Amino acid sequence: MKKIFTALAMAGSAPVAMTAAAPAVVAQDKATDGFEIPTPPEGKGQIIFYRTGGLSGAAIGCGVFEAEGTEKLSSLGSGRYFVLVSEPGERSFKAKSIESKDILTLEVEPDETQFVRCKIKMGFLSGRPNISPSSEKEFRKKYKNAKLVDSDDMSDDIRAMNYDDTTAEAP
Template sequence: MSFHKYALAAVAMTVSAPAVAAVAADKETAAPIAIPAPPTGKGQIVFYRPGGMGFALGCSVNEKGQKVSSLGAGKYFIMVAEPGRHEFTVKSEAKDVLALEVEADETQYATCKIKMGIMVGRPDIRPSTEADFRKSTKLKMVDAEDMGPGEGALRPEQVTAALGTPAATVTATAGTPQ
């Protein structure tokens, strides 16, 4: 290799090293998703769907036969609920059910993943933890258009109001830099 090729390689490494460092720093300093406390006397469930298999399929979370919200890959939503037993369903070629006992002033987590099915992916909804939710990087809140007529799912502006923060901050903390 000639001197010029070494010099170009050194310049390329010098230019790309700060860019790599900036990207790494950006990933490390990304703010965590802000989840408001549930309203007094009510509980809440954070439903989320990490990426993975069945990327094009959504998990439509239903309660009492009504759609609460759809979860595309990399999305989450927060549902406020009365204390007591709640039963959620998701289905495609198969149906899966999750029953949760919601307690006042408590936040629970539930994840929906898509497993391999015969013709189409099969939804799998199950309880989760805050730690697992926090491990799922780049989650974004579902759009209001993805929410159904079922009660409880907080719209983005309701989350913003509950947090007492500007809308841009909520969007940024949800993993999408603005």
């Protein structure tokens, strides 16, 4: 009987502990306002691929590929982003895992920045990646700490777009 009362007391205190952490989230949101989105080069567009942090699929990277290619552009770990500078026109990308793939086609406009969010959903054998269009507003709302993908998780072309010659490692 004492075990039941102890369990009920602990369960009853859990919501109090969870609400105590709420102000820390607000403080992180203010820090996100300082993240400066780069301007695309003249006449080109850019796409910011990102994945928010969280527990869902945290151990699994979201591999982003050209839809027709086999070379990985980059892997998005939890809470990471990368920038792809592109010529204007239609571009297709895929995110894939052992059991599924998801394809997204975008129309890249000159001097425009687009956002693509990757989520890892629950699958049978492994996580199922999902890439979808997003917005700057959603990016800023959901992104708590903007961190660039580590340079060793990027293809050579993507690394050159995201790191200058003097920077070999992530900031």
